[in-house]
Amino acid sequence: MTSPYADIIDLLKLPPDGDEAAVAAVRARDLTLTKPPGSLGKLEGLVEFLARWQGKAAPTVADPMVAIFAGNHGVTDEGISAYPRAVTAQMVANFTNGGAAVSQICAMHELNLRVFELALELPTGNITREPALDDKMCAATIAYGMExxxxxxxxxxxxxxxxxxxxxxxxxxxxxxxxSGADWVGRGTGVDDAGLARKAAAVDAALALHRDALIDPLAILARLGGREIAAILGAIISTRHQHVPVIVDGFVATAAAAIAHAVNPAAIDHCIFAHVSAEQGHQRALAAMGKPALLQLDLCLGEGSGAALAAVLVKTALHLHNNMATFAEARVSGKID
Structure with a gap:
């Protein structure tokens, strides 16, 4: 019987390479701009990142998208959140009505915001008692994210x-x-000490229950994950094959990237990680993948807010690259040989 993940694994294991000729073109132009070489630091690297994964010597940020994937979780029955599950749908409405932080960031900086609801009326299985998703549903949700x-x-x-x-x-x-759970859980939406202990216990119970089934990264995603994480994984897979660079938000979005990385570390080379979350496990997860974060702002909001802020930096970096004067245009003397 064919695994429902067969095509997904193939896409993860055979991603297209980046375009190094496009990077070389960006570096050549950068050397002509009125500044010392390398003086814009990581901003220069962001333009190279765009060129490499768009495959364009003149990269663009003409149509940036912030995509928020929303899902509900049966594990909330274990008292692990400071807010009721109904808040997920309420916040989805808040995103689309412009009331959330990410809505305002996107409006201010001309980023397209799209929100994808994933069966909010049907929470995943409570992972302390059953799988979050069966393999067929998990694969279908990954495919949804790809589309x-x-x-x-x-x-x-x-x-x-x-x-x-x-x-x-x-x-x-x-x-x-x-x-253990205690090594990875944080306060999330603001749980008290008792809530934090319940979160750690829920993780430990889930790991014990599903231990024999956690045989590969996609099995881990199905047994322990959520629809929004599966859909983000799908988006990460699809973007690589469509030559779209990706900015990954915080702790939860990074979990999707970690699944891809566990299948093939090169599968997320087209991703940058926006920020280090205030969630205690985020830095540890980034370190496990060998991935630096662009920003450290002590954010723990989720909803793509950190990724949107990182996109502002990317837009700024590209604007400088495209619009700064060259030494010749400005009639400024170049570096002495």
């Missing part, structure tokens, strides 16, 4: 919304990298 960027943005920021999803992300990281 979500059909509008062909030139830069994708991935974020999420889902009460309880920091608990399932912690479970994914623990399954991938080892450790």
């Amino acid at each position: 979500a960027i059909a509008g062909n943005p030139d830069l994708l920021c991935v974020g999420e919304m889902g009460i309880g999803n920091t608990t399932v992300a912690a479970a994914i990281f623990a399954a991938l990298y080892g450790g």
Whole structure:
């Protein structure tokens, strides 16, 4: 019997390479701009990142998208969140009505915001008692995420919304990298000490229950994850094959990237990680993948807010690259040989 993940694994294991000729063209132009070489630091690297993964010597950020994937989680029955599950749908409405932080960031900086609801009326299974998803549903949700960027943005920021999803992300990281629930859980939406203990216990219970089934990264995703994490994984897969660079938001979105990385570390080379979350496990997860973060702002909001802020930096970096004067245009003397 063919695995429902067969095509997904093929796409992860055979991603297209970046365009080094495009990077070389960006570097050549950079050397002509009125500044010392390398003086814009990581901003220069961001333009190279765009060129490499768009495959364009003149990269663009003309149609950036912030995509928020929203899902609900049965594990909230374990008292692991400070807010009720109904808040997921309420916040989805807040995103689309312009009331959320990410809505305002996107409006101010001309980033397209799209919100994808993933069966909010049907929470995943409570991972302390049953799998979150069966393999068929998990694969279908990954496929849904692959289709979500059909509008062909030139830069994708991935974020999420889902009460309880920091608990399932912690479970994914623990399954991938080892450790107990206490090593990975944080306060999420602001749980007290008792709530934090319940989160750690829920992760430990889920790891014990599913231990024999956690045989590969996609099995970990199905048993312990959530629809929004599966959909983000799909978006990450699809963007690589469509030559769209990706900015990954915080703790939960990073869990999706970690699944891809566990299948093939090169599968997320077209991703940058926006920021280090205030969630205690985020830095540990980034370190496990050998991935630096662009920003450190002590954010723990989720909803793509950190990725949107990182996109502002990317837009700024490209604007400088395209619009600064060259030495010749400005009649400024170049570096002495």
